[in-house]
Amino acid sequence: MSPSPFLFLLIISSVATMAEFIGVIDQGTTSTKFLIFDRQGRVVYSSFKEHRWYCPEKGWIEQDGLEIFHHVLALVEEALTEKPLRKKDLAALGITNQRETTLLWDKKTGIPLSRAIVWQDSRTSDLVREFSQTKEGIYRYHHKTGLPLSTYFSGLKLLWLLQNLPGARQKAASGELLFGTVDSFLAWKLSGGPQGGKHSTDVTNASRTQLFNINSLKWDQEILEELDIPPLLLPEVVPSASFLSEAKVGILKGVPLAGLIGDQQAALIGQGCISFGEGKCTYGTGAFLLFNTADKPIFSRRGLITTLAYMLNDGKVCYALEGSTVAAGSAVRWLKELLKLKDEKEVEKLAAQAKDNGGIYFVPAFNGLFSPYWDPQARATILGLSWDTQGSHLARAVLEATAFQVGELFELIQKECGMEILELKVDGGMIKNDQLMQFQADILNRKLRAADIEATSLGAAFVAGLAVGLLSGIEEIDSWRKTTREWVPTMGPAQRERLLRYWKKAVQKASRWIE
Numbered sequence: 001m002s003p004s005p006f007l008f009l010l011i012i013s014s015v016a017t018m019a020e021f022i023g024v025i026d027q028g029t030t031s032t033k034f035l036i037f038d039r040q041g042r043v044v045y046s047s048f049k050e051h052r053w054y055c056p057e058k059g060w061i062e063q064d065g066l067e068i069f070h071h072v073l074a075l076v077e078e079a080l081t082e083k084p085l086r087k088k089d090l091a092a093l094g095i096t097n098q099r100e101t102t103l104l105w106d107k108k109t110g111i112p113l114s115r116a117i118v119w120q121d122s123r124t125s126d127l128v129r130e131f132s133q134t135k136e137g138i139y140r141y142h143h144k145t146g147l148p149l150s151t152y153f154s155g156l157k158l159l160w161l162l163q164n165l166p167g168a169r170q171k172a173a174s175g176e177l178l179f180g181t182v183d184s185f186l187a188w189k190l191s192g193g194p195q196g197g198k199h200s201t202d203v204t205n206a207s208r209t210q211l212f213n214i215n216s217l218k219w220d221q222e223i224l225e226e227l228d229i230p231p232l233l234l235p236e237v238v239p240s241a242s243f244l245s246e247a248k249v250g251i252l253k254g255v256p257l258a259g260l261i262g263d264q265q266a267a268l269i270g271q272g273c274i275s276f277g278e279g280k281c282t283y284g285t286g287a288f289l290l291f292n293t294a295d296k297p298i299f300s301r302r303g304l305i306t307t308l309a310y311m312l313n314d315g316k317v318c319y320a321l322e323g324s325t326v327a328a329g330s331a332v333r334w335l336k337e338l339l340k341l342k343d344e345k346e347v348e349k350l351a352a353q354a355k356d357n358g359g360i361y362f363v364p365a366f367n368g369l370f371s372p373y374w375d376p377q378a379r380a381t382i383l384g385l386s387w388d389t390q391g392s393h394l395a396r397a398v399l400e401a402t403a404f405q406v407g408e409l410f411e412l413i414q415k416e417c418g419m420e421i422l423e424l425k426v427d428g429g430m431i432k433n434d435q436l437m438q439f440q441a442d443i444l445n446r447k448l449r450a451a452d453i454e455a456t457s458l459g460a461a462f463v464a465g466l467a468v469g470l471l472s473g474i475e476e477i478d479s480w481r482k483t484t485r486e487w488v489p490t491m492g493p494a495q496r497e498r499l500l501r502y503w504k505k506a507v508q509k510a511s512r513w514i515e
Contacts, residue, residue, distance in 0.1 A: 303372025323409025
């Protein structure tokens with residue numbers, strides 16, 4: 001995928017004499033964005049660069065950590081040389097990131113030993129099987145981490161790197177290497193890198209490694225010993241709303257680095273989900289459903305993830321239940337490339353030509369299935385083809401697959417929370433597709449409420465503002481969030497039940513496909 005720069009600048013009439021703007025690096029799976037927010041949570045600047053994906057072997061998905069870092073520098077340089085904003089106007093720079101994507105780099109040079117292993121990558125499937133050979137199976141570390149053993153999380157990706165990169169284990173043992181998710185790598189580089197860079201991550205990203213105990217809020221020594229991972233590799237874990245350091249690189253020198261948070265947790269805050277039972281779904285590369293469970297972790301045995309929602313500057317911990325899908329927007333991109341369409345909008349236009357899916361069901365298990373199945377052996381499947389199947393039916397089935405997956409996860413979250421949830425807040429690039437959102441409302445039989453598409457960046461800006469004292473408390477997020485669109489269900493129960501019945505049948509066909 002070739003880089004495609006884009007600049008969107010809202011001219012502001014004046015710039016305050018005091019630093020009251022917040023910069024956000026939103027490092028996602030397909031692109032890196034740089035946004036600037038004002039004190040009222042309004043976007044005054046936004047730009048992005050896409051980065052390349054590498055798939056050198058079947059099931060492998062990689063990205064270049066240095067390319068991502070250089071994109072960050074280029075985006076910031078571009079933003080802060082545009083009038084009227086300058087570096088002095090930034091009160092803080094926050095970072096939000098694609099979670100689980102794993103880097104291992106040299107402490108002296110700052111150069112990664114390999115390309116980053118992306119969260120969707122499934123090369124650790126053999127390690128999952130190896131460490132699941134106990135009576136607890138994939139739930140071996142669940143009571144500590146809230147996570148099932150899966151190719152999704154960072155710990156086994158790190159183990160794979162140590163086992164397969166020449167000399168990596170020896171260098172790790174002698175303290176020459178550092179491990180981190182993307183937030184940690186970027187923060188370290190921006191705060192000085194080899195010249196005293198701050199090696200940190202926040203509680204939300206740490207909770208996605210499968211090495212972090214979400215009860216004690218510490219790296220779990222027993223897990224580290226069993227996986228033979230040297231503690232010297234690991235970053236310091238800090239609250240999400242923390243001042244880390246002043247930036248020491250390029251045009252950012254002197255700007256406070258403050259606030260690290262995983263992208264889905266940032267969206268939870270950006271959507272104003274700060275009380276028990278409030279939740280959101282972000283429709284991006286995958287679809288991610290998170291619900292706030294307040295100060296008590298709910299350990300699910302229904303295939304959901306228990307994770308840290310956030311820990312702000314008041315020291316209070318908030319947990320969340322999560323359902324994650326491996327493919328949503330990425331499935332649309334796959335179909336675009338398969339049919340040689342110009343862009344993803346062409347897929348949406350094609351799907352809109354069909355009044356229904358024509359009996360076609362698509363299970364997007366390209367690298368297995370995440371919640372609630374945790375099946376790395378599942379593979380993408382198209383079912384129900386007939387002589388009258390048209391391309392529009394397939395396009396519609398690809399879009400509907402996301403809604404079906406979210407529907408399953410929503411039902412499970414209601415059961416785990418012990419309550420009926422009456423609405424769902426939605427964000428992400430795919431919510432621009434009205435057909436998909438209406439179908440999602442119909443499958444859930446719930447109202448959907450859309451806020452700003454940039455809920456992730458908004459949440460990260462809010463966390464950074466808290467970290468430097470520009471904002472006083474989490475309750476202020478309500479004044480930042482604005483509902484822009486709503487969808488209400490119109491589908492009858494018989495049709496909904498029939499569609500869901502066929503979807504579950506399709507998932508069964510896709511499951512355990514490879515041996």
